[in-house]
Amino acid sequence: MSELALVVDGDRHLGWKEIQIRRSLDAMADSFELVLSEKWADRDGTTVEPRRLRTGAPVVVEIDGEPVITGHIDDVLPSYDARSHSLVVSGRSKTADLVDSSSTAQPWETGQTVLQVARRVAEPFGIEVVAEVDVGAPLRALEVEPGQTFGEALGQLASYRALLLVADEQGRLVLTRPPRATLKTELALGENIRVARGRFSDRDRFGEVIVQGQGAADDTWFGRPASGASGRAKDDGIKRHRPTLVLCDTSTDSSSCRQRAEWEVRRRWGQSRGITYTVAGWRHQDGLWRPGDLVPIRDKWMFDEPVEWLITEVQLLLDERGERSEIRVAPQSSYDLEAEPEPERESDVW
Structure with a gap:
């Protein structure tokens, strides 16, 4: 069984009876919740000393000495009665400060990459920013609304x-694109899979996706070509007549509209499928389960043949049912990211 420690001011707090650690591709900050319940005295009569943990304290959540979350305590919930006492401690990664905090609009220089902007924004919070992939060309000048959180603003730039x-x-902020790695360990029916819960839906899929946009007319390109830019793509998995129209609110051409329609078909299919697998323990053969990795799956109950799907969320759990991982997976196309068009602004703020 793994050992989880909550490290606060150099002290290692052990003995947690219930553990929940959540990491997701959809969250800029990972989270944890730990529960401790003890009698007032040990079996030998030794009185249990209270654990004084304060909100806002820097913490590291470790599993077998390996850091999993580096951040701060958000909530401390102590309680007791005549027989026992309990303590619930929850918190998030350092990056939670970016998720929660906001400010007025701030001027910033044009021609910076997302990585450069993120480092500038994160520096006052003491948060390091790293990139696992090429972050692309510098951004144009942008305007961020006053009161918008730093996390929302950086997410928009990303x-x-x-x-x-x-x-x-x-606790660092990471700029990435899935997949981050491909695991050697399989999720296999009859081997390490304990429980599986699937969702397969066609509610948001359409037989034909039509994308229409408004082109930017000029002296040589105007009239019907500019105003009638459009593209189409078919989803062969939908046999009924189910068209949908997607309108672009930025300047585009027919080629871009067609690419957007094809992307819509792929992404809608990917987001319409998902499975949550439960396995024993918190590790695969090379380390702890984490979101963003591709995992091979052999599950004849869910698939006709083996597949590789993307891990989108991981929960590491411990309670009366034992130590286990809940691993949510989806097709890789569910996170087939396509760059959104930048707004055409000439302002030079934030």
Whole structure:
């Protein structure tokens, strides 16, 4: 069984009876919740000393000495009665400060990449920013609304370069694109899979996706070509007549509309499928389960043949049912990122 320690001010707090650690591609900050319940005295009569943990304290959540979450305590919930006492401690990665905090609009220089902007924004918070992939060309001048959180603002900038923002085990902000790695360990029916819960839906899929956009007319390109830019793509998995229209609110041409329609078909299919697998323990053969990795799956109950799907969320759990991982997977196309068009602004703010 793994040993989880909550490290606060150099002290290692052990003995947690319930554990929940959540990491997701959809969250800029990972989270944890730990529960401790003890009698007032040990079996030998030794009185149990209270664990005084304060909100806001820097913490590292470790599993077998390996950091999993580096951040701060958000909530401390102590309680007791005549027989026992309990303590619930929850918190998030350092990057939670970016998720929560906001400010007025701030001027910034044009011609910076997403990585450069993110480092500038994160520096006052003491958060390091790293990139696992090419972050693309510098951004044009942008305007961020006053009161918008730093996390929302950085997420918007990242979308212009088809990037995801996640936290790593050291509490750093990571610019990435899935898949991050391909695992050797399989999820296999009859072997390590304990429980599986699937969702397969066609509600948001359409037999034909039509994308229409408004082109930017000029002296040589105007009239019907500019106003009638459009593209189409078919989803061969939908046999009924189910068309849908997607309108682009930025300047585009027919080629871009067609590419957008094809992307819509792929992404809608990917997002319509998902399975949550439960396996024993918190590790695969090369380390702890984490979101963003591709995992091979052999499951004849869910698939006709073996597949490789993307891990989108991981929960590491411990309670009366034992130590286990809940691993949510989806087709890789569910996170087939496409850069959103940058707004055409001439302002030079934030």
